[in-house]
Amino acid sequence: KVFYAPQELAQYRYDFIIVGAGTAGNVLANRLSEDPQVSVLVVEAGISNRDNLDIVVPFLGVAAPGTSVDWNFTTLPQEGLNNRSIHFARGFVLGGSSSINLLTWNRGSNDLWDRWSELTDDEEWAWPSIEPYYLKTSHLVPPADDTSGEVKPSTHGFGPVEVSISGFPTELDDRVLETSHLIGGRFSFTKDLNTGKTLGFSHLQSSIGNGTRSSSATAYLDPVLYRDNLDVLVSTRATKLITDSTNAGIPIFRTLEIAQSSNGARYNITAAKEILLCGGVVGTPHLLLLSGIGPKNEIESLGIPSIVDLPDVGKHLADHPLLPNYFSVNSSNTFDEVLRNSSLFNETLDEWMASGQGLFVDPPANTIGFMRLPEDSIAFNHQPNPASGPLSANTEFLFVDGFAALGALQQPAIGNFLTVLTALVSPTSRGSITLQSIDPFTDPLIDPALLTTEFDVLAMVQTMKDVEVFISAQPWTNFIISPFGDLANATTDTARISFIRNNSVTVNHPVGTARMSPKHTSWGVTDSNLLVKHTEGLRIVDASIFPQIPECHPQALVYTVAERAVDLIKQAHGVGITLPLVH
Numbered sequence: 001k002v003f004y005a006p007q008e009l010a011q012y013r014y015d016f017i018i019v020g021a022g023t024a025g026n027v028l029a030n031r032l033s034e035d036p037q038v039s040v041l042v043v044e045a046g047i048s049n050r051d052n053l054d055i056v057v058p059f060l061g062v063a064a065p066g067t068s069v070d071w072n073f074t075t076l077p078q079e080g081l082n083n084r085s086i087h088f089a090r091g092f093v094l095g096g097s098s099s100i101n102l103l104t105w106n107r108g109s110n111d112l113w114d115r116w117s118e119l120t121d122d123e124e125w126a127w128p129s130i131e132p133y134y135l136k137t138s139h140l141v142p143p144a145d146d147t148s149g150e151v152k153p154s155t156h157g158f159g160p161v162e163v164s165i166s167g168f169p170t171e172l173d174d175r176v177l178e179t180s181h182l183i184g185g186r187f188s189f190t191k192d193l194n195t196g197k198t199l200g201f202s203h204l205q206s207s208i209g210n211g212t213r214s215s216s217a218t219a220y221l222d223p224v225l226y227r228d229n230l231d232v233l234v235s236t237r238a239t240k241l242i243t244d245s246t247n248a249g250i251p252i253f254r255t256l257e258i259a260q261s262s263n264g265a266r267y268n269i270t271a272a273k274e275i276l277l278c279g280g281v282v283g284t285p286h287l288l289l290l291s292g293i294g295p296k297n298e299i300e301s302l303g304i305p306s307i308v309d310l311p312d313v314g315k316h317l318a319d320h321p322l323l324p325n326y327f328s329v330n331s332s333n334t335f336d337e338v339l340r341n342s343s344l345f346n347e348t349l350d351e352w353m354a355s356g357q358g359l360f361v362d363p364p365a366n367t368i369g370f371m372r373l374p375e376d377s378i379a380f381n382h383q384p385n386p387a388s389g390p391l392s393a394n395t396e397f398l399f400v401d402g403f404a405a406l407g408a409l410q411q412p413a414i415g416n417f418l419t420v421l422t423a424l425v426s427p428t429s430r431g432s433i434t435l436q437s438i439d440p441f442t443d444p445l446i447d448p449a450l451l452t453t454e455f456d457v458l459a460m461v462q463t464m465k466d467v468e469v470f471i472s473a474q475p476w477t478n479f480i481i482s483p484f485g486d487l488a489n490a491t492t493d494t495a496r497i498s499f500i501r502n503n504s505v506t507v508n509h510p511v512g513t514a515r516m517s518p519k520h521t522s523w524g525v526t527d528s529n530l531l532v533k534h535t536e537g538l539r540i541v542d543a544s545i546f547p548q549i550p551e552c553h554p555q556a557l558v559y560t561v562a563e564r565a566v567d568l569i570k571q572a573h574g575v576g577i578t579l580p581l582v583h
């Protein structure tokens, strides 16, 4: 059942309390409530995901950030972006960021997971142990147009999230894939990026089924909302973790304070077993800091009593910088006109509604590429390759058949465009989340510190050069007219760096603000079983625990972490039943 205010709840004691009905939170809600003997409450700050076309229609997903389903955070001025502050989207809605993201589905290379295992000193995070959990998250479905595409079905799973390749071909798809075949080498074609090697140019796979977004809300939460032992409370924020006892000197946190507004009434809810923190990369460290768990000096400087001194809370924020490279093109088939012309837009939406077909069944990109930097890149002069291993990328390319207004520029009033979005997926810059107020309804300070290392800037320069090589190949002849805007002048490295700093934003892939580490180290926030160090009753399950930023889009990894957490929690508390998976 879904409740809209704390006073509607029939009880204030549950076995498990989940903070955040986001990507990871809903996996836990589904799996833990399989056992009818176990009671589960999910507390979600955001709103319902119902009746919102920006969420449901894949193409319109880009319109969801900035609306009421987004926390609408803004970063601190970013030195690496010429002191621009940028929008920092996070889902404020059932499904969390899986309800507003751009749907790309990557499970990460095998060596990424093996690296996690090294960093946590726990073999259970290595790929062979993780694979069964990944298979539980998702299954492959045919695309909207029912074509059989280039994927390897045997490497995909049998879980609730639907995954498909694009269902509406664009004029770019063949060009991208032909170019990758033609150039080869670092630009090679890869049939399926979800087979353990996330390198190469390929068809984009997305969390879409029947031309509709598949999120943790639709795949994991909705099918089990009927369960009597599962309550979901929306529009309510977790404001503080409360400790009222200790075990051998370790503070026990099993009471959660919640509220609906800064001045509103506070309610305390108790968990008989655990409080599971799934508030995401901003929400989780924010709540820990408000509760006196984090860097002692920082917490005390705001007058909050320090209860557990954990210096890493809110630190090591890592994110992927994104740069739109625009080109004017000789075509009238790009989506630019659909965005400018409201009757064309409505016709396209009507087509989606009536038949589940057309442009709107896909996100704005159908093809994607992941590359390593050249071995002799000057980016490696002072920095060894930070990627997890040889199967993991440094940079990424997404090909958009129109003007993707994700960066600093708005869509021009006339013209047709190609956007090549480039990103750095192995960044070395690290930022932070810190408190600016003891009021839980005041946003924390968000500083992803994008492009603050030499490596990151040089790697982004290489992405621009790689785009230049790619679009100079034969398949683009007579299609590309010229670079658009300031890109036209970015012909030297100095000019490229200036272009990068003026135009980069984020891909919205932040991780690592409560990173896990081996149990007995002084660094890290959780141990490798995701338990918050030096506490009892608290576990974190979301993107904040990632010990290293993945060299790919992270949502599938969040689902996978959550599926593994389910087993850890069930084992720790003797919770039973693993039901057949819902398709």
Ligand SMILES: Cc1cc2nc3c(=O)[nH]c(=O)nc-3n(C[C@H](O)[C@H](O)[C@H](O)COP(=O)(O)OP(=O)(O)OC[C@H]3O[C@@H](n4cnc5c(N)ncnc54)[C@H](O)[C@@H]3O)c2cc1C
Binding pocket: 019, 020, 021, 022, 023, 024, 025, 043, 044, 045, 046, 065, 089, 090, 091, 092, 093, 094, 095, 096, 097, 098, 100, 101, 102, 103, 104, 105, 106, 236, 237, 238, 239, 278, 279, 280, 281, 282, 283, 284, 287, 507, 508, 509, 510, 541, 542, 543, 544, 553, 554, 555, 556, 558
């Ligand atoms: C615009 C955008 C585009 C993206 N594109 C992609 C993509 O194409 N592919 C991909 O793989 N990844 C993408 N991502 C990233 C991916 O979606 C996230 O990494 C992932 O969903 C994070 O999952 P999570 O469980 O850690 O957090 P979330 O899914 O964000 O869940 C956290 C939940 O906790 C709630 N919450 C927070 N604080 C509190 C509190 N105090 N009390 C109660 N509730 C609270 C939030 O409202 C939210 O519902 C994108 C993200 C965004 C925002």
